[in-house]
Amino acid sequence: MRFATYTAKDEVFYGAVHDEGMIALSPEFPQWPTLRDVIAGDGLAALEDAAQDKPVTxxxxTYEIPVPNPEKILCVGVNFPDRNAEYKDGSAAPKHMSLFPRFARSFTGAGRSLIRPPENHTLDYEGEVAIVIGKGGRRIKAEDAYDHIAALTLCNEGTIRDWVRHAKFNVTQGKNWDNSGAIGPWLVPFTDAAQLDDARIETRVNGEVRQEDTLNRMMFPIREEIAYISTFTTLVPGDIIITGTPTGAGARFDPPKYLVPGDVVEVEVEGIGILRNTVEDEFDTDEFGEEKA
Known part of the structure; x- marks a missing residue:
């Protein structure tokens, strides 16, 4: 079963996803105002039971980010061998993973537009699997890491490429433009290691496959990500770890293939679903990049 946060008639709900629409469940669980609270209360199974035989409401x-206002969104960078080779710096696989934070405001929901800002037009895509922490902890062992995952979802970790180069060691400003990325469309409860170990991810732009790889080729597997991150910070229910993107982002083409208004970007993993977004400009600008009157 799949669970989503969504808006209907200007009211926000969470509920179960049905082929014909949504089954609102939030009114039945006032003790859990959001899906983040459901996860903290270990309540996904209760939602599944409650959704049985209920009609679509x-x-x-309109889809929202599945987990509203997570305490932490941490992203793992350069986590596939071919992605590391893209940098052409002759370096071997790094000893430790690269990490950076993203803020919830930098993401939008499925079906909505990624926003290209007027300050810079190097908006790029990065298709990734995102895990949602269910059971918190500190110094979690890698062999126990999967016990701490509540659910899976998808991410387009949209990036303003020129802005990740504004400092020597800092990519945060290029990764956090409002509504530059997307998470969703829903949560799939994590029940089996094969959901991650055997997963293949594919990213398409206007139907053209740009990225494809399997998660078992990650330089830092998800078990290690959870173990490493929880060494220095306590993971709490609802935290999101965005696990890494394969080679093939737009910046790596010659010339680059950055996103432009009207593009359709899809991130797909079998067993999780498809995250689909369009692209639009934040402002209507003229040929010189100036906002039109």
């Missing part, structure tokens, strides 16, 4: 909905 909403057919016209």
């Amino acid at each position: 909403h057919s016209d909905v």
Whole structure:
């Protein structure tokens, strides 16, 4: 079963996803105002039970980020061998993983537009699997890491490429433009290691496959990500770890293939779903990049 946060008639709900729409469940669980609270209360199984044989309550909905206002969103960078080779610096696989934070405001929901800002037009895509922490902890052992995952979702970790080069060791400003990325469309409860170990991820732009790889080729597997991150910070329910993107981002083409208004970007993993977003400009600008009157 899949669970989503969505807006219908200007009201935010969470519920179960049905082929014909949504089954609102939040009104039945006032003790859990959001899906983040559901996860903290180990309540996904209760939602599944509650959704059985219930009718669809909403057919016209807008997806929100599945877990609202997570305490932490941490992203793992350069985590596939071919991605590391893209940098052409002759370096071997790094000893430790690269990490950076993203803020919830930098993401939008499925079906919405990624926003290209007027300050810079190097908006790029990065398709990734995101894990949602269910059971918190500190110094979690790698062999126990999967016990701490509540659910899986997808991410387009949209990036303003020129802005990740504004400092020597800092990519944060290029990774946190409002609504530059997306998470969703829903949560799939994590029940089996094969959901991650055997997963293949594919990113398409206007139907053209740009990225494809399997998660078992990650330089830092998800078990290690959880173990490493929890060494220095306590993971709490609802935290999101965005696990790494394969080679093939737009910046790596010659010339680069950055996203432009009207593009459609899809990130797909079998068993999780498809995260689909369009692209639009934040402002309507003229040929010189100036906002039109």
